[in-house]
Amino acid sequence: MSSFYPGKRLSTKGERCTVRYIGEVKGKSGQWLGVEWDDPTRGKHSGSHDGIEYFKCRSSHPTPGSFLRPSAVWDKPRTFLEALRTKYAAAETGGDASSQNTIRISGKEAEEVGFEKIARQQAQLQNLRIVVLDDLLVAAYDGTNTTQEDSLDQILETCPNITDLDLGRNLFETLDDISEICDRLPKLKFLRLDANRLRDVSHRTVPNSTGSGLAQITSASLDHMLCTGGELENLLRSMPRIKELSASSNQLGSLDNCGLPSTLTSVILEDNAFSSLEDIKHLKECCPHLQTLGLKNNQIADATRSKHTAATFKLPETIVDVDLAYNNMTSWDLINHLAAIVPGLEHLRIAHNPLFSSLRSADGKPLTSADGYMLTIARLPQLETLNYSKITDKERINSESYYLSQIGRELSLAPEEKEKETLSAHPRWKGLCEEYGEPKVERKTENEVDPNSLAARLLECTVYSPAAANVVNLPNEQDPLLVEIPKSCSIYKVHGVIGRRLGVEPYKLRLILETGEKDRVDMATWNGVEEWDSDEDDAENVGEEWKEREEELVPGTRPLGTFLDGRKARIRVELKDLAKERNLMFT
Known part of the structure; x- marks a missing residue:
């Protein structure tokens, strides 16, 4: 046992391990070596047996440890x-390199030309x-x-x-x-x-x-x-x-207590345990010449360790290349602040973050990865390449215009008193407005219907009949029938709906849409000049005649919504004189 000690490196059957414990194990006879495998999936436990902890493993894997006999067969x-x-x-x-003069490919023998040389x-x-x-x-x-x-x-x-x-x-x-x-x-x-x-x-x-x-x-x-x-x-x-360092997969969670050499120009810290950019802020002090920073496959979600704390630190201004792919970003917060934290940033990889698989517009509509690409470009004005793709001038203009429209849409949907809060999530708002002009913000009034709702697709139809005095079951103008009909309904269906509600066969009905607008009957001449743009009051002064504009809803496949722009319609019901129409057909 004198040849074993904690920290000794061993290998058995090609599997490397480190000795962490030497001694007895309760319930087992003889001496044992507690080892931590380089391949943690090879182990059985974390250094404990029957509730007793014999050693600690450095790996974060739950079962990297085993107990082995000192007499095991060790590789030389x-x-x-x-x-x-x-x-x-x-x-x-x-050795083998000179003994093999041929190789086999798909069962056929081939000569190794030049391998001896x-x-x-x-x-x-x-x-x-x-x-x-x-x-x-x-x-x-x-x-x-x-x-x-x-x-x-x-x-x-x-x-x-x-x-x-x-x-x-x-x-x-x-x-x-x-x-x-x-x-x-x-x-x-x-x-x-x-x-x-x-x-x-x-x-x-x-x-x-x-x-x-x-x-x-x-x-x-x-x-x-x-x-x-x-x-x-x-x-x-x-x-x-x-000058160039790769220290990936070391379970590093912070660089606060790690002074790196000031000579470094490239640092790759992939597959560690960083959760925010604040965890590596120490690079500003110790690596003033840093140009490339690799943070792929960490757990980075935010700029700071606390979501409620603003980022006040900066990384070295010499950094131009950053890799943040395969991290844990679920919001735009980090990207919004990236330009300030890394002021020299020109090249960025940021794909495969949860943010880009669940993108939504301000009104809740799902966005594509292409939308995410454009919205990232627009947030980082100094960026030259994104995910290895060069950003063209046209892409930047399109991206920034699109982003500005999205901010405008978000402002339109938010109450006016929350405008400041909304804009705080878009640091580029002011700069984009100066470049492209401020978008028009049209906020929804309290009683306004959401354009994406079912209600917005319905027409509120007021139905009445001047013949109501003679026909008891027809609604009069003082007590009309209110019917909600989808805009997409064809006029065939409109006749069916109204006929069913009135208890009248649809073929007996004539439906007249009253638009509420007026048309000029005869053009008036004022001092020998035809006035095409005079209003209704002027028309009365010069003897012009105006008539209410009406549209008969003739049964067909045309949708009702194509006859008007608003959400309300006034429909007059007239009963057809079927006998008179029949006589006219045979005359």
Whole structure:
């Protein structure tokens, strides 16, 4: 058991894990190792058994832990040079790369033309510049697992030209274990350490020291390392020249206690636990030259941690590129304030947020993703590309005009006393009005019917008959019949509805629509000049005659609503003289 300790990295059957506990488990005989798997779905629990917590896991997954016997079969770790030769010098050592001269495609054998030449080139380890040794069980040099030909001192002689190195998903335990390798690679610029779980991130070498290989790094990937903000800061202290950083999938919820290097120009923080832009406001102080910011697949919903607090902070003005795709935005609040928080923003990705799958207009009508695209452009005047698409001048004009009309519509539907509150949700209102003119706002009166309601599609028809004195069941002008008829009803149906309400066969009815307007019968001549635009009072003075305009509703398929503009109609009912009409037909 002396060879095991908390933080030790192990692998069994290709699955990597970290020792979190060593000792007994109640109800089980013998000694056990409590481990946290790199692949959390491989585990059975969170470090507890029968209500007793034996260790804590760093992963947020509910079951990343297991108990294993120390006597389990453990995979043998490799040194850096062993892994390098396994991957790139198999032809020299008689490995698989030279033994396979043919491949099979759909059951047919094909010759691998040129693969031997590639194998020979790879065998020339001194010429390697880009090296990928991920998931090869690479561990630290501890003096017991090396030979003279495989020692740290042989790294510089074996592969002196490496510029890009991937050591992800291996068995390193401390930053110094990694530094000892990097110190022997004088040309190293890019380092990938993804999914290494370090128990110690301190570094004994003084930053900027010419003897430190980490000090030469300009680009690093530290994804899936389960780092806290403080641990990430300690890791980066050994890389004083770094410009590009990826620290995704580290469960980071805030950068308040994480001082990042001032040299950074690009920071990718995808798949963490940020819930607002305020969680990363510390970037303003520590990264004054930042240009690219990746926040994809977080939980960002608002600009600030509290929905009731206005955003008073700014991110570095040098930022021009931001990725906010796959977050948790459900309202326009963050986008409305984005121009002020990131004043230099030119390129934005914001797709796949809940906001764009449930868009509604001011009157509740569903909007499309194209509408969301336009409304986003209109809210960010300095934007040049959105979701990788270049914004043309025509798109901007159309988007801003559309957005302005939507604000006008929202104002029309809101009470006048809430105008200020409504406009507070649209910071661009004033600027857009100056550019395109203020839209006309027509507010609905208290008794006005909602144009989208069923009531707006009905006509209130006042039906009366001058023959009511002779026919008892016909309504007179003083006591008319009120009938609501849909505008879409054909005149055929109108005759049927009114006939049924009056108890008269429809074919016996003649329906006359009284429009309430007047037409001139004869044109008057005033001083020899025909006056076409005189009003009714003038007409009386010059002897003109006016007649009430009427329209007979002849049975047909034409809808009733096409005869008038308002919501009310006055219909006069006359009874046909069927005998007289019959005689005229045969005369």
